[in-house]
Amino acid sequence: MTIDITYSGLAIGMLLLLVPIYFLHRYKTGLVKATIVGALRMVVQLFLIGMYLKYLFLWDNPWINFLWVFIMVYVATETALSRTRLRRGILMIPLAIGFLVSAILVGLYFLGIVLKLDNIFGAQYMIPIFGILMGNMLSSNVVALNTFYSNLVREQQLYYYLLGNGATRHEAISPFVREAIIKAFSPAIANMAVMGLVALPGTMIGQILGGSSPNVAIKYQMMIIVITVAASILSLMITLWLGARKTFDSYGCIRQVFKE
Amino acid sequence: MLRIEHLGIHFGQTDILKDVNLHVGKGELICLTGPSGCGKTTLLRAIMGFVSSYQGSIVVDNVPLSARTIESIRQRIGWMPQGLSLPIEWVSEMVRLPFDLRINKGVHYSEEKLLTYFDQLGLERGVLSKRIHEISGGQCQRILLAITALQEKPLLIIDEPTSALDSASSLRALQFVQQLAREEGRTILVVSHDKQFMEGCDKVMTLQSINN
Numbered sequence: 483m484t485i486d487i488t489y490s491g492l493a494i495g496m497l498l499l500l501v502p503i504y505f506l507h508r509y510k511t512g513l514v515k516a517t518i519v520g521a522l523r524m525v526v527q528l529f530l531i532g533m534y535l536k537y538l539f540l541w542d543n544p545w546i547n548f549l550w551v552f553i554m555v556y557v558a559t560e561t562a563l564s565r566t567r568l569r570r571g572i573l574m575i576p577l578a579i580g581f582l583v584s585a586i587l588v589g590l591y592f593l594g595i596v597l598k599l600d601n602i603f604g605a606q607y608m609i610p611i612f613g614i615l616m617g618n619m620l621s622s623n624v625v626a627l628n629t630f631y632s633n634l635v636r637e638q639q640l641y642y643y644l645l646g647n648g649a650t651r652h653e654a655i656s657p658f659v660r661e662a663i664i665k666a667f668s669p670a671i672a673n674m675a676v677m678g679l680v681a682l683p684g685t686m687i688g689q690i691l692g693g694s695s696p697n698v699a700i701k702y703q704m705m706i707i708v709i710t711v712a713a714s715i716l717s718l719m720i721t722l723w724l725g726a727r728k729t730f731d732s733y734g735c736i737r738q739v740f741k742e
Numbered sequence: 743m744l745r746i747e748h749l750g751i752h753f754g755q756t757d758i759l760k761d762v763n764l765h766v767g768k769g770e771l772i773c774l775t776g777p778s779g780c781g782k783t784t785l786l787r788a789i790m791g792f793v794s795s796y797q798g799s800i801v802v803d804n805v806p807l808s809a810r811t812i813e814s815i816r817q818r819i820g821w822m823p824q825g826l827s828l829p830i831e832w833v834s835e836m837v838r839l840p841f842d843l844r845i846n847k848g849v850h851y852s853e854e855k856l857l858t859y860f861d862q863l864g865l866e867r868g869v870l871s872k873r874i875h876e877i878s879g880g881q882c883q884r885i886l887l888a889i890t891a892l893q894e895k896p897l898l899i900i901d902e903p904t905s906a907l908d909s910a911s912s913l914r915a916l917q918f919v920q921q922l923a924r925e926e927g928r929t930i931l932v933v934s935h936d937k938q939f940m941e942g943c944d945k946v947m948t949l950q951s952i953n954n
Contacts, residue, residue, distance in 0.1 A: 637828075639823070639828065640829060643821070643826060643828065644843065645816065646790050646816060646823065646899075647816070647819070647846075647893065648816050648843055648845035649816075649843045650813065650844065653843055653844065731794050732809035733791045733809055733812050734791070734813075735794055
């Protein structure tokens with residue numbers, strides 16, 4: 483059984499935030515306000531999520547669980563759009579479909595085939611697994627999409643040179659897709675290589691604190707890394723593929739993708 | 743090989759090209775010239791399908807240019823844009839770039855032939871192993887001209903191949919494209935302001951600025 487953190491203990495723990503705030507202030511980074519607002523948002527959001535999850539686990543209804551997944555997809559899509567300067571019409575639907583399809587395919591593969599759960603739609607497994615997939619897909623998609631579209635617009639001479647010399651659109655965007663994948667997934671791949679040596683990962687720590695044996699915890703950790711990378715790259719590919727229709731006109735020319 | 747009839751292009755309220763007509767027969771070397779801003783590059787971009795809104799018709803090798811045909815049309819063209827700057831480190835990478843495309847899989851990439859082209863254009867063979875930032879603008883233009891020729895496409899669209907070249911190098915570039923047209927039967931449309939270059943072409947078409 484995990485030892486609970488009392489509210490007074492939590493408040494004392496939060497005092498550690500004064501350390502980064504001090505240095506952020508001292509070096510005039512302009513990040514003090516963002517840090518305080520971010521910390522307050524984290525506290526409120528996590529308490530609210532805690533309450534939601536309590537009821538999700540209590541009801542344990544597949545339909546409600548799926549409704550929760552749709553809400554996560556919506557929030558992830560909005561967040562991704564707000565972190566890129568891209569026009570909503572270009573990527574909103576591709577992003578939402580990419581997140582949803584990848585989470586369902588990879589998440590249910592893990593729950594149904596790897597874990598062999600009797601009830602793969604049960605809240606205890608489905609909600610956290612879909613949540614961790616969504617979080618990872620969001621962060622890697624934001625990096626990859628920003629890289630892809632910024633490079634495509636900045637280096638459009640390369641795109642048009644390839645296109646003009648007979649490349650298919652897919653071939654002409656390949657160098658930009660390659661750069662986006664490298665930038666978004668290099669940290670995850672490097673992290674995988676030092677897992678357990680340099681850093682003890684969150685899922686594993688959480689499970690050990692929750693009472694699981696280290697043997698179980700490491701297996702879950704391995705699978706979490708694999709499913710997050712798989713879902714992230716799958717969602718990126720779906721987003722780029724579906725987004726291409728709005729990104730290029732029927733002659734393959736790049737449309738106005740960034741907001742004015 | 744290339745037929746343009748009553749071509750009109752406007753961006754917003756501004757007319758860029760109006761009622762342009764151009765016929766280029768197979769194996770012809772045509773120079774397109776005119777004052778700066780008269781729409782020469784826009785005309786080439788329209789032929790390449792990079793201007794999707796225009797009036798009139800563009801027909802390449804008896805295929806009318808449209809969204810459906812643009813890919814097959816581009817596959818028949820060797821395209822050398824003006825002032826090309828690629829995010830690539832090595833000249834050898836730049837040379838290989840078009841040959842990695844599926845359309846060029848059947849074209850044998852011959853380094854020997856490329857180096858022969860380098861000789862004809864007055865380029866040292868050693869530039870092939872240099873970094874892009876180590877070569878001059880004139881060397882880059884000649885390398886791109888050699889790459890465009892090496893792809894063995896029947897129609898070459900070339901924008902300002904001699905703008906960074908001295909008179910002697912410009913003459914070599916002219917002799918090079920003349921040889922492609924006369925000995926290999928390639929059809930070539932070149933934009934140039936270079937008088938010596940213009941005089942060596944089969945025909946010169948002058949675009950007038952319509953906004954004066």
